Amino acid sequence: MMQFSRKLDIARGKIELSHGSGGRASAQLVNEIFYPAFANNLLSAGNDQAIFPSPAGRLAMSTDSFVVSPLFFPGGDIGALAVNGVINDLAMGGAQPLYLSASFIIEEGFSFAELRQIAENMGATARSAGVMIVTGDTKVVERGKADGVFITTAGVGVIQDGVNLSGDRARPGDSVILSGSLGDHGVAVMMARQNLGFDTHVESDCAALHELVAAMLATAGPSIRLMRDPTRGGLAATLNEIAQQSQVGFRLREADIPIKPDVTAVCELLGLDPLNVANEGKLIAIVDADVAPALLAQMRAHPLGRDAALIGTVVDDAHRFVEMETKFGGRRVVDWLSGEQLPRIC
Amino acid sequence: MMQFSRKLDIARGKIELSHGSGGRASAQLVNEIFYPAFANNLLSAGNDQAIFPSPAGRLAMSTDSFVVSPLFFPGGDIGALAVNGVINDLAMGGAQPLYLSASFIIEEGFSFAELRQIAENMGATARSAGVMIVTGDTKVVERGKADGVFITTAGVGVIQDGVNLSGDRARPGDSVILSGSLGDHGVAVMMARQNLGFDTHVESDCAALHELVAAMLATAGPSIRLMRDPTRGGLAATLNEIAQQSQVGFRLREADIPIKPDVTAVCELLGLDPLNVANEGKLIAIVDADVAPALLAQMRAHPLGRDAALIGTVVDDAHRFVEMETKFGGRRVVDWLSGEQLPRIC
Numbered sequence: 001m002m003q004f005s006r007k008l009d010i011a012r013g014k015i016e017l018s019h020g021s022g023g024r025a026s027a028q029l030v031n032e033i034f035y036p037a038f039a040n041n042l043l044s045a046g047n048d049q050a051i052f053p054s055p056a057g058r059l060a061m062s063t064d065s066f067v068v069s070p071l072f073f074p075g076g077d078i079g080a081l082a083v084n085g086v087i088n089d090l091a092m093g094g095a096q097p098l099y100l101s102a103s104f105i106i107e108e109g110f111s112f113a114e115l116r117q118i119a120e121n122m123g124a125t126a127r128s129a130g131v132m133i134v135t136g137d138t139k140v141v142e143r144g145k146a147d148g149v150f151i152t153t154a155g156v157g158v159i160q161d162g163v164n165l166s167g168d169r170a171r172p173g174d175s176v177i178l179s180g181s182l183g184d185h186g187v188a189v190m191m192a193r194q195n196l197g198f199d200t201h202v203e204s205d206c207a208a209l210h211e212l213v214a215a216m217l218a219t220a221g222p223s224i225r226l227m228r229d230p231t232r233g234g235l236a237a238t239l240n241e242i243a244q245q246s247q248v249g250f251r252l253r254e255a256d257i258p259i260k261p262d263v264t265a266v267c268e269l270l271g272l273d274p275l276n277v278a279n280e281g282k283l284i285a286i287v288d289a290d291v292a293p294a295l296l297a298q299m300r301a302h303p304l305g306r307d308a309a310l311i312g313t314v315v316d317d318a319h320r321f322v323e324m325e326t327k328f329g330g331r332r333v334v335d336w337l338s339g340e341q342l343p344r345i346c
Numbered sequence: 347m348m349q350f351s352r353k354l355d356i357a358r359g360k361i362e363l364s365h366g367s368g369g370r371a372s373a374q375l376v377n378e379i380f381y382p383a384f385a386n387n388l389l390s391a392g393n394d395q396a397i398f399p400s401p402a403g404r405l406a407m408s409t410d411s412f413v414v415s416p417l418f419f420p421g422g423d424i425g426a427l428a429v430n431g432v433i434n435d436l437a438m439g440g441a442q443p444l445y446l447s448a449s450f451i452i453e454e455g456f457s458f459a460e461l462r463q464i465a466e467n468m469g470a471t472a473r474s475a476g477v478m479i480v481t482g483d484t485k486v487v488e489r490g491k492a493d494g495v496f497i498t499t500a501g502v503g504v505i506q507d508g509v510n511l512s513g514d515r516a517r518p519g520d521s522v523i524l525s526g527s528l529g530d531h532g533v534a535v536m537m538a539r540q541n542l543g544f545d546t547h548v549e550s551d552c553a554a555l556h557e558l559v560a561a562m563l564a565t566a567g568p569s570i571r572l573m574r575d576p577t578r579g580g581l582a583a584t585l586n587e588i589a590q591q592s593q594v595g596f597r598l599r600e601a602d603i604p605i606k607p608d609v610t611a612v613c614e615l616l617g618l619d620p621l622n623v624a625n626e627g628k629l630i631a632i633v634d635a636d637v638a639p640a641l642l643a644q645m646r647a648h649p650l651g652r653d654a655a656l657i658g659t660v661v662d663d664a665h666r667f668v669e670m671e672t673k674f675g676g677r678r679v680v681d682w683l684s685g686e687q688l689p690r691i692c
Contacts, residue, residue, distance in 0.1 A: 016686070022578025022624075023683040027587070046591055047513050048574060049408035049439040051505060054400050062395035063447035063500055064483045067491075093395040101409035103498045105451070137410045137498075141690060145413075145493040152449045152483075154409055154500030159397060167393050228394060232368025241373070245392055278368075337369040340362070344487060 008032045013112040020106070020140025029138060033112065037119035038102075038126065042134040050134035052099060055158040060095035062086055063154035069344040071114065071148055073192035075184070075203030078151055079118035081280060081346060083125040083133075084208045086155040088229045091210035092283065094165045094217055095157030100126060102153050103137040107146040115149065122151075129208040131155070157210075163217055167245035169225035174314040175292035176250065177285045179212065179299060180205065180307040181258040182235055186277035186345050187266045198269070200262040207281030212304045216285065220295045223288035230284060231346055234276040237336040238284060239322045249317020252324040252334065258307045275324075276337050278345045286314060350374045359458040366452070366486025375484060379458065383465035384448075384472070388480040396480035398445060401504040406441035408432055409500035415690040417460065417494055419538035421530070421549030424497055425464035427626060427692060429471040429479075430554045432501040434575045437556035438629065440511045440563060441503030446472060448499050449483040453492040461495065468497075475554040477501070503556075509563055515571035516592035520660040521638035523631045525558065525645060526551070526653040527604040528581055532623035532691050533612045544615070546608040553627030558650045562631065566641045569634035576630060578692055580622040583682040584630060585668045595663020598670040598680065604653045621670075622683050624691045632660060 008028060018025035035044045042050040066082045076084075083100065090097040102122060106115065126133050184205040191202060213227060230238040235257075239250050259274050267274045281304060287295060292310055299305030312324075322334040354374060364371035381390045388396040412428045422430075429446065436443040448468060452461065472479050530551040537548060555575065562570060576584040581603075585596050605620050613620045627650060633641060638656055645651030658670075668680040 017689045018683075018686040020578075020689065021683060021686040022580075022583050023622075023686075024586075025685075026579070027682075045512065045514070046587070047439060048435040049406040049441065049503075051404050051406050051439055051441075054403055054405045054504065057400055058397050059400045059502070060395040060397050061445055061447060061500075061502060062481050063449045063498070065449040065451050065485045065498060067451060067485045067487050089394040093393060093397055095395065095397075099407055101407060101500045103409045103411040103500075105411050105413060105496050105498075135408050139411045139413045139496075139690075141413050141493060141496075144490070146496075147487060147491040150451050150485075150487075150492075150496065152409070152411060152451075152498035152500075154407075154447045154449075154498075156405070156407060156502060157395075158400065166391065168391075232366075233372070234368075237368050240370075241392070276369075336373075337364075337367055340364040340367040340369075340371075343363045343366065344485075 004028045008112055010112045010116055015106050015108055015110040015140055017108055017140050020138060026138060033116050033119050034136060037123040038133040039123060040132045042132060057161060058159045060090050060093040060157045060159055062089035064089060065150060065152040066346060067150050067344050068189060068346050070192050073189045073204055075188050076206035077118060077121050079122035080125045080206050082151040082153045083122050084206055084280060086153040087129055087131060087208045087210055090155050090157040091213040092227045092229055094163035095159045097131045097155050097157040097210055100131055100133045100153055100155045101135045102133050102151060105139050105141060105146055105150040107148055108140055108143045110148055162221060165224060165226045167226055167242050170242055170246035170248050170286045170314045172248055172314050172316040173289055174225055174286050175289045175310055176312040177287060177292060177296060178309055178311045179283045179305045181260050182279060183259060183263040183267060183274035183277035185280040186342055187263050189345050190342060198266060200265060202262050205279055205281035207304055209283050209304060212302050215302055216295060219298050220287060220291040223291040225286045227283050227285045230279050230282060232278050233336055234278055236275040236334045240336045243320040243322055249315045249320055250312055250322040251315050252312035254324050254326045256309050256311045258309050272341060275334055276341055354378045354458055356458045356462055361452050361454055361456040361486055363454055363486050366484060372484060379462050379465050380482060383469040384479040385469060386478045388478060403507060404505040406436050406439040406503045406505055408435035410435060411496060411498040412692055413496050413690050414535060414692050416538050419535045419550055421534050422552035423464060423467050425468035426471045426552050428497040428499045429468050430552055430626060432499040433475055433477060433554045433556055436501050436503040437559040438573045438575055440509035441505045443477045443501050443503040443556055446477055446479045446499055446501045447481045448479050448497060451485050451487060451492055451496040453494055454486055454489045456494055508567060511570060511572045513572055513588050513591035516588055516594050516632045516660045518594055518660050518662040519635055520571055520632050521635045521656055522596065522658040523633060523638060523642060524655055524657045525629045525651045527606050528625060529605060529609040529613060529620035529623035531626040532688055533609050535691050536688060544612060546611060548608050551625055551627035553650055555629050555650060558648050561648055562641060565644050566633060566637045569637040571632045573629050573631045576625050576628060578624050579682055580624055582621040582680045586682045589666040589668055595661045595666055596658055596668040597661050598658035600670050600672045602655050602657045604655050618687060621680055622687055
């Protein structure tokens with residue numbers, strides 16, 4: 001650990017361009033904010049790269065950038081989102097997440113206090129998920145050339161033999177399982193952003209799903225075709241993507257899709273379709289219909305799968321349509337959005 | 347590959363918020379710009395993560411964000427920089443780089459044409475270095491909330507048994523080798539930014555150093571203590587960092603440090619010290635003095651080491667000072683900058 005003549009004034013200090021210079025100020029920022037928050041020897045070795053043993057098996061690698069606005073919202077913040085987001089992308093491939101990188105693009109004038117809070121949330125989120133943030137970078141851009149802070153995480157995980165999940169494996173007859181209620185994250189961020197002040201309390205579902213995934217794989221491994229987390233674009237975008245990759249269609253039952261009453265109410269007021277709204281702690285699994293009931297029961301026993309539901313079926317469809325039987329007995333196509341309803345939701 | 351009713355209008359089109367929505371527009375952007383540019387099946391499988399065999403040995407992981415301004419400059423662009431930058435961070439740990447991720451934060455209104463050019467440069471740079479960009483992400487923020495495009499790359503590589511490079515391994519008596527001339531990248535970007543129009547032509551040294559590193563390790567493996575690329579903050583920051591990590595000092599000889607006359611001239615005009623200026627295709631190696639002459643000869647036989655030079659020695663120094671014998675026979679301390687001379691140089 002390096003010594004500096006004066007410690008950073010966390011309570012009142014702000015990011016300056018010099019904190020991105022690669023010089024002494026950069027070193028102090030990393031030493032006094034990131035090393036203590038992320039707390040592991042691979043990172044604090046202070047090399048340009050982290051080095052660790054190569055695990056046996058196949059590796060998964062993923063990355064995501066986070067530009068959410070506002071940075072803090074009920075149920076989470078950009079830091080927790082950045083850690084859980086990349087963990088979930090790895091978990092959806094059936095991987096056990098192991099090592100993360102974190103890179104920060106910070107606007108000049110951003111407060112040390114908020115940066116430290118974000119870093120501490122990242123460290124805590126990583127520790128509770130059993131992963132390490134082992135390497136990183138910090139860049140600073142002039143005032144007005146970014147918006148507070150943007151964070152990009154990347155992650156590496158290991159996949160056990162026999163686990164083969166991929167977006168092209170859905171087959172007609174398969175069941176579609178959703179791990180819980182839709183729209184919580186998007187609605188929580190939207191309400192925080194617009195300061196709507198409705199008399200409702202919706203929290204982001206921001207959570208790391210890898211332990212739920214590990215439990216599901218242990219029970220139903222080879223019968224799970226694929227998993228995916230319906231983030232930006234929501235369930236609608238995710239299922240349309242899979243329909244293209246697997247060359248199939250979907251039939252959903254609206255009555256079976258869990259959505260909290262408060263989320264439904266806010267979506268109605270704002271003119272949003274909850275099927276397009278982002279989630280940050282939910283997954284969909286496409287599974288062999290034979291294992292669906294047992295898998296569902298097991299998921300409901302896990303805190304992150306308590307509201308899991310069987311919401312539909314994979315069908316043969318030359319048009320690759322996602323269709324839904326509505327609560328009123330009709331049927332509608334669930335298309336993905338072509339415009340942007342909720343910019344900067346993650 | 348998905349089909350869209352109309353192709354992107356690359357020549358005239360611009361990024362809209364919808365290209366970051368996770369919906370159809372996002373999918374089209376990725377399909378028509380990034381998949382063709384990066385061209386590999388791991389990426390175009392279209393999953394949230396890339397999956398590949400775990401190589402035997404130890405893994406290295408690294409990340410860097412790039413915010414360089416302007417995006418294009420003599421000798422390179424932000425895309426080539428983003429690929430070579432993370433390759434070099436892996437190579438400095440002695441790793442053979444294998445797989446990269448690339449994540450883009452794009453300002454609304456950025457042109458498709460420039461984005462495609464950057465993506466194509468990244469693809470070409472990766473291919474020529476023998477690495478694959480296997481996973482990525484794209485976010486879009488509103489006009490005025492970013493500056494064109496920011497790119498974050500992360501990478502994974504494999505380290506052979508017996509290779510052990512780390513910033514804490516420099517020992518008094520070791521030799522300091524620099525692979526070529528200092529300051530080219532920083533001066534090239536600075537001149538492009540300020541449109542200075544001097545009658546000099548300086549190009550960025552932006553290059554992937556992993557093949558030079560592999561050749562050096564093959565010759566002098568166990569006698570190489572550490573390598574590092576003097577990017578932001580230049581040679582001064584890099585050696586001061588190592589002095590802290592290894593608890594040593596350095597004595598450099600100014601007359602032995604290669605700097606091109608044009609770079610010297612521009613630095614004098616702008617009041618910059620070339621020892622603080624960023625490089626993107628140079629490395630310093632701290633090596634056992636016994637192997638330095640042979641290693642130097644070998645480096646000079648490689649196109650990226652043609653101007654390699656022995657520039658100084660590691661010394662015992664309780665103050666961890668980097669000192670330099672000047673050309674005029676004096677001695678000065680080479681401190682790292684506490685302010686910021688050249689913001690957004692990478």
